[in-house]
Amino acid sequence: MTRVTAQMSVSLDGFYAGPQHTGDGDWMESAESAKFFRITRWVTEGMAWRERQGFTGGERDTNSDVIAETFEAAGAYVMGRRMADGGEVPWGEEPPFRAPVFVVTHRPRQRVERRGGTSFTYVTDGVASAVEQARAAAGGKDVAVAGGGNLVRQVLRAGLLDELELHVVPVVLGTGLRLLDADLDLGEKEAIELDPIRVIPTPEVTHIRYAVRGRAPLVLDDRGSGGGPTRVGG
């Protein structure tokens, strides 16, 4: 059955890139890219990613297997416009997706066909529509929300996400683009509950996959009568 999944590499403090680069300077020299490169280093060092990208080398290890599995599971992708535009040059004529990609955007653009099975369809009627179109195109495989963070949040907020896998990189970045930020639109006594369904530890990154249960109210537990709050070990 098709699941809607998302996976993002994030720092220990929840960032997937540095502060958004907006000036005229070179993105490659920006704080956004410096932090983005640190967070995705484990991906670019993985053989499975390098093969899809047309690069040689890389490690055939647990991290590479996680990348390969992620590519393999996806029958279609949903992607934000900024990511799609940013990837257009580096991904080249044969992008690594090898599946239909549905780009959520406000600016219409003609569908683009690339070699190797990748296409980009620009969807202007919202994220739910893009997810539905991807579901129809996924051939029973998963719909992978490829990013960026803003789109992952939109899908999560809309209750459309079945699974979220975080690749937690052991680094603290301090500032930047945060995957899970305040625009999730949660009430002050409301949360999104998840279940961790798989944890794969490696020295470079901790892979944690969650099933999304959904929104739930926060309720007081027995500390209301049996005692008071303590932060010991907490």
Add this chain to the structure above:
Amino acid sequence: MTRVTAQMSVSLDGFYAGPQHTGDGDWMESAESAKFFRITRWVTEGMAWRERQGFTGGERDTNSDVIAETFEAAGAYVMGRRMADGGEVPWGEEPPFRAPVFVVTHRPRQRVERRGGTSFTYVTDGVASAVEQARAAAGGKDVAVAGGGNLVRQVLRAGLLDELELHVVPVVLGTGLRLLDADLDLGEKEAIELDPIRVIPTPEVTHIRYAVRGRAPLVLDDRGSGGGPTRVGG
């Protein structure tokens, strides 16, 4: 050898409590407490915590073992003033620490002795001094930075922390007090690097212990020549 350790329960989005309660209303009814209770639920359900707190019941399980180990490893504690004051009533005459606690504060207060080996010494000359006093009192065991988040950040920022254990609770809170926030004072191309040295997955919480390597510059990897950035799987 004495290590300086910290452990905090955090949500998937890095919060350890809701937005700080500042009004005149009941803290127990606040958004701060509602989110704090959700994050620390796994602790209060653990038999090892309940025993120390004088409560009956609880689960004797992996999570309880992690709590027991955390208590056992600590020869002395360092704590922020807000946490110490907030805990004074609920911890009562026999607090769960059973070790000297050094409270970092700007407001002097006489040392307090409690039953069971717990004492509170109020340190007004800074966090480094509190850590040193705790180290001298720890008898070769670890110095545990018990919280709150502000104090953990101060110790991390000052380069005094050897190990950080995050108990990652599978819930997204959206807003609140964030453990790792912008006041870590990192440069825009600088990071704090860590090594994950132990991961214990349970359904309720993922325990990840990191050794802190320290500050390091962020450098461009081979994507500068071999290709461009991609966010695939990243």
